[in-house]
Amino acid sequence: MDRRHFITSATAGALVLGLPGAAWLTGPSADLHTLARPALLDMLGNRRVRDLGVHYREMYPAESSVNILSAVIPGSDRQALTGAPTLHSHLKTAIRDDFAAERTILLKGWVLSVTEARQCALFSLIHP
Secondary structure (H helix, E strand, C coil): CCHHHHHHHHHHHHHHHHHHHCHHHHCCCCCHHHHCCCCHHHHHHHHHHHHHHHHHHHHCHHHCCHHHHHHHCCCCCHHHCCCHHHHHHHHHHHHHHHHHCCCEEEECCEEEEHHHHHHHHHHHHHCC
């Protein structure tokens, strides 16, 4: 297990333990469909995005649930979850920041930001 996988797994585990107190995830401000709609969808289509998401979940099984992914995609900025336009803007910034910080992952020949990969994984769960 490499360092990135360990940190991801540990973070996901910690989130699972904290989910009962995280009612904000399922509140009306959390737009699950925005979280599960990567910008790649328009370019790659449903099937390819779903395949990328399934592949990500196989690589990181600790992130194979809607609750976990919806918790880790937006990051720690809960104020971003105030509506779809704001969330969409937050996601674009998170993706740009991921690339700047080299938080990327190679999935089936595509270099994606971790945020994009997690969005694909969430898409694959919501649209099996």
